[in-house]
Amino acid sequence: MTVTPLRLDAVVKTYEDVLAVNGVHLELAPGELLALVGPSGCGKSTLLRSIAGLVAIDTGTIHLAGALVDDGRDHLPPERRAAGLVFQEHALFPHLTVADNIGFGLRDLRTDQRQTRIDELLELVDLAGFGDRFPHELSGGERQRVALARALAPSPALMLFDEPFASLDHNLRIKLRHDVAAALKATGTPAVFVTHDQQEALAIGDRIAVMRNGRIRQLGTPAEVYHQPVDDFVAAFMGTASFLPIANDATTVLGPIDLDGAAPADAVAMVRPDDIVFTASATGEAEIVGAAYHGSGWHLHARVHDGVDVYFTVGHLDAPAVGDRGTLALTPGHCQVVVPRR
Amino acid sequence: MTASAPVTETGSDRVETTAADRASRRGWPGGALVLAALVVVPIGFLAIGILDPETEVWRQQWDTRLPGQLVDTAVLLVGVSFGALFLGSSLAWLVSAYRFPGSKAFGWLLVAPLAMPSYVLGFVTMSVFGFTGPVQNQWRDWFGRDTWFPEVESIGGAIVVFTLVLYPYVFLLARAALADQAGSAYNVARSLGAGPLEAARRVVIPMLRPALAAGVAVVMMETITDFATVQYFGVDTVTVGVFRIWRGTFDRDAASEFATLVLVVALMIIGLERIMRGRARFGEAAGAAAGLGPRRLEGGRAWAAFAVCGIVLLLAFLAPTLQLVSWAFQEITGPRGTPNTERFLEFLGNSLQLALLTAVVCVLASIFIANGSRFVSGRTTGLAARLTAVGYAVPGPVVAMGVVLSLVALDDVLEGIGLGLPGTVATGSLVGLVYAYSIRFLAPGLNAIEAGMAQVPEEITASARSLGARPATIVRRIHTPLARTSVATGAVLVAVDALKELPIALLLRPIGFNTLPIWTFNLATESRFEQAALPALAIIVVAMIPVALLSRRLSRGAERA
Numbered sequence: 068m069t070v071t072p073l074r075l076d077a078v079v080k081t082y083e084d085v086l087a088v089n090g091v092h093l094e095l096a097p098g099e100l101l102a103l104v105g106p107s108g109c110g111k112s113t114l115l116r117s118i119a120g121l122v123a124i125d126t127g128t129i130h131l132a133g134a135l136v137d138d139g140r141d142h143l144p145p146e147r148r149a150a151g152l153v154f155q156e157h158a159l160f161p162h163l164t165v166a167d168n169i170g171f172g173l174r175d176l177r178t179d180q181r182q183t184r185i186d187e188l189l190e191l192v193d194l195a196g197f198g199d200r201f202p203h204e205l206s207g208g209e210r211q212r213v214a215l216a217r218a219l220a221p222s223p224a225l226m227l228f229d230e231p232f233a234s235l236d237h238n239l240r241i242k243l244r245h246d247v248a249a250a251l252k253a254t255g256t257p258a259v260f261v262t263h264d265q266q267e268a269l270a271i272g273d274r275i276a277v278m279r280n281g282r283i284r285q286l287g288t289p290a291e292v293y294h295q296p297v298d299d300f301v302a303a304f305m306g307t308a309s310f311l312p313i314a315n316d317a318t319t320v321l322g323p324i325d326l327d328g329a330a331p332a333d334a335v336a337m338v339r340p341d342d343i344v345f346t347a348s349a350t351g352e353a354e355i356v357g358a359a360y361h362g363s364g365w366h367l368h369a370r371v372h373d374g375v376d377v378y379f380t381v382g383h384l385d386a387p388a389v390g391d392r393g394t395l396a397l398t399p400g401h402c403q404v405v406v407p408r409r
Numbered sequence: 410m411t412a413s414a415p416v417t418e419t420g421s422d423r424v425e426t427t428a429a430d431r432a433s434r435r436g437w438p439g440g441a442l443v444l445a446a447l448v449v450v451p452i453g454f455l456a457i458g459i460l461d462p463e464t465e466v467w468r469q470q471w472d473t474r475l476p477g478q479l480v481d482t483a484v485l486l487v488g489v490s491f492g493a494l495f496l497g498s499s500l501a502w503l504v505s506a507y508r509f510p511g512s513k514a515f516g517w518l519l520v521a522p523l524a525m526p527s528y529v530l531g532f533v534t535m536s537v538f539g540f541t542g543p544v545q546n547q548w549r550d551w552f553g554r555d556t557w558f559p560e561v562e563s564i565g566g567a568i569v570v571f572t573l574v575l576y577p578y579v580f581l582l583a584r585a586a587l588a589d590q591a592g593s594a595y596n597v598a599r600s601l602g603a604g605p606l607e608a609a610r611r612v613v614i615p616m617l618r619p620a621l622a623a624g625v626a627v628v629m630m631e632t633i634t635d636f637a638t639v640q641y642f643g644v645d646t647v648t649v650g651v652f653r654i655w656r657g658t659f660d661r662d663a664a665s666e667f668a669t670l671v672l673v674v675a676l677m678i679i680g681l682e683r684i685m686r687g688r689a690r691f692g693e694a695a696g697a698a699a700g701l702g703p704r705r706l707e708g709g710r711a712w713a714a715f716a717v718c719g720i721v722l723l724l725a726f727l728a729p730t731l732q733l734v735s736w737a738f739q740e741i742t743g744p745r746g747t748p749n750t751e752r753f754l755e756f757l758g759n760s761l762q763l764a765l766l767t768a769v770v771c772v773l774a775s776i777f778i779a780n781g782s783r784f785v786s787g788r789t790t791g792l793a794a795r796l797t798a799v800g801y802a803v804p805g806p807v808v809a810m811g812v813v814l815s816l817v818a819l820d821d822v823l824e825g826i827g828l829g830l831p832g833t834v835a836t837g838s839l840v841g842l843v844y845a846y847s848i849r850f851l852a853p854g855l856n857a858i859e860a861g862m863a864q865v866p867e868e869i870t871a872s873a874r875s876l877g878a879r880p881a882t883i884v885r886r887i888h889t890p891l892a893r894t895s896v897a898t899g900a901v902l903v904a905v906d907a908l909k910e911l912p913i914a915l916l917l918r919p920i921g922f923n924t925l926p927i928w929t930f931n932l933a934t935e936s937r938f939e940q941a942a943l944p945a946l947a948i949i950v951v952a953m954i955p956v957a958l959l960s961r962r963l964s965r966g967a968e969r970a
Contacts, residue, residue, distance in 0.1 A: 121874075146876075
């Protein structure tokens with residue numbers, strides 16, 4: 068029988084006078100990995116802590132693995148919820164060995180069973196033989212893998228990650244996020260993964276929830292959230308985007324767009340950088356005002372006559388320089404989405 | 410294990426909390442409030458007593474000693490405050506702003522007098538400089554019988570003694586302030602064109618004011634608590650009045666009413682500190698603040714600075730310690746042999762027992778309070794934590810009389826329900842002593858343990874909870890092991906304070922129960938200085954422990970700078 072690992076209904080949490088979480092609904096499918104993103108202060112950490120039981124919600128309900136754990140009146144304490152937690156850093160018990168850290172949550176097992184389980188988990192996170200080390204003898208990445216193993220040890224119904232890789236360098240993050248996803252899939256454990264890094268969210272999430280001001284603005288697959296944002300906030304938050312005003316005849320400064328009917332009055336067309344083509348021309352209407360090299364190409368920023376900012380990318384061989392002029396066109400048939408302004 | 414428990418989609422529509430969950434949620438704030446009440450109730454009892462005054466007692470006191478006591482109290486407090494303020498801040502400026510031979514060592518050596526109890530320095534001073542002492546004898550030999558010599562057995566003598574043992578409080582706080590913000594601000598002011606005096610007047614002194622106010626407040630509190638030292642010098646303060654009434658008549662109502670007078674003085678000191686501090690608050694240590702760049706003194710000026718620091722250290726600590734060592738040596742090698750060894754060991758045992766019990770009580774209470782806010786959010790635990798620490802700001806005699814009143818009331822209640830305590834718990838048992846000591850010395854233990862807990866990240870606690878550990882398990886297996894150094898420090902600070910304590914012990918001791926401080930005091934009042942030397946030295950040695958801890962931290966801080 069499959070059980071919904073997590074269900075949130077109308078969850079509200081207020082601090083002093085600030086609405087940190089303002090009516091959140093959410094349901095996780097078994098084995099699903101949900102990335103929860105949003106700018107700082109959007110309420111994503113508060114939401115995660117409410118699920119863990121570290122924060123008591125004001126109203127709404129939280130069901131974990133089918134059991135009601137918080138209804139705004141009674142709050143099941145964190146130690147009685149079946150949720151595993153992984154934090155950014157500093158969360159290993161520094162006075163315990165790696166094996167004792169992992170074994171901390173395994174109280175009801177016999178000594179030999181406990182040892183077997185610990186070895187299993189060390190294997191899972193690729194740290195076999197590290198059991199006798201102390202946390203301070205490990206690298207940052209190894210510590211995070213121990214933290215993952217420790218949280219997985221009691222077979223939680225749900226895993227919660229609070230910006231777990233924020234303190235690691237770029238390359239290590241990419242490797243670790245892959246390892247984490249693999250370990251979660253291997254154990255079939257569903258997870259909520261809080262991050263402020265949209266690249267990380269796109270790479271790791273089966274679905275992505277974008278939060279702002281205590282609400283989930285959009286919930287969908289990475290492709291949906293990236294290419295069909297519900298508004299210009301989600302569009303801008305999930306990646307670089309140009310917003311082009313729409314004239315009455317369904318055209319923009321870069322040409323006509325496909326429109327079903329008339330665009331709403333306050334709508335703009337959202338275009339991702341890779342859907343724009345640049346052609347150099349001394350008399351072009353666009354002037355390059357910014358250029359940043361990123362290895363496999365250039366991020367360019369152009370301004371079109373009356374001050375519309377357009378962002379696009381080119382391969383590095385034919386990159387224009389700041390001050391160059393040219394014409395810009397939309398890649399035909401590519402997603403050009405109309406989004407309301409905030 | 411919770412995780413693998415079979416759960417169905419149609420689970421209960423209620424959050425299934427257990428009795429243990431509810432107990433845990435209510436237990437922390439509840440327990441913290443009980444601890445706070447245990448601290449506050451005795452002081453409250455005392456304060457309430459004044460609402461129904463024994464007019465007869467007050468009239469009699471007013472007609473006899475009270476006016477003189479009020480004058481002596483005021484003169485003593487003002488004199489010691491100015492003395493400690495002047496000595497403490499000048500020495501702090503010397504060692505912070507200048508480099509001269511020994512300036513770094515003096516930075517922490519000048520804290521040493523904290524280990525010298527005033528009742529020890531008091532009797533050494535009296536015996537050496539008093540009328541029959543060697544100094545005045547020599548003086549008379551040189552200059553004739555009738556030559557003037559300052560009267561040692563006077564309020565002036567008491568002020569000098571208190572100043573010498575208490576200035577380190579001002580010194581420490583002023584030095585810490587100079588080491589970071591105030592120091593850098595001085596340099597900024599100089600770079601903006603202010604001369605040294607103008608920079609000091611316009612920047613350093615205003616910035617130091619909160620530190621100086623806090624230091625002086627501690628100095629005044631320590632002064633008002635004392636009624637032993639002042640008696641050597643024939644000074645009669647209101648605190649002496651409490652002792653006289655209680656030990657003279659055992660009239661607890663009269664004594665406790667008199668103790669409220671001491672409480673009023675203490676409240677005035679706290680109010681004064683608030684006013685002196687103004688709206689300024691201790692800023693967060695700026696971390697990388699450069700402090701004062703000390704200037705090197707040359708030649709005569711360097712040696713003058715050395716001499717000033719050296720003389721203070723000599724008078725406040727080295728000379729009296731040497732005098733005690735010499736007396737103790739005479740006593741041990743003298744014709745009487747070592748007649749007091751047995752009693753020394755007995756009283757040392759009493760002192761240790763008392764210190765140990767107090768430390769255990771305070772550490773357990775502190776661990777509970779310091780952990781409470783980790784597991785339950787809300788204002789109750791924070792408020793309770795602040796309340797439990799107030800005992801440190803209440804003079805010992807006030808705490809002692811409050812405890813007497815509370816235990817008498819408890820005795821009456823128990824009597825009423827037929828559970829009378831054996832003997833007089835209130836006025837003659839270790840329970841009262843340990844209770845009063847714990848109220849008074851909880852704060853240093855709590856501060857240390859709270860500081861240690863602050864070093865344990867919230868994430869550690871949250872991780873342990875999410876792994877299914879109950880709060881009690883986390884306290885035992887995670888928090889306490891991680892904060893063990895601070896727990897040990899807290900225990901040592903409380904134990905040492907308890908071991909040195911004289912006023913509360915004198916008021917509350919069971920008949921025939923002696924501690925090292927009581928014994929020292931009694932021997933000294935009978936002018937048996939040689940015999941008092943050994944217990945006095947023992948107390949100083951123990952009191953050096955926290956001073957050494959502090960010095961180590963200071964010198965480490967200096968190395969970093």
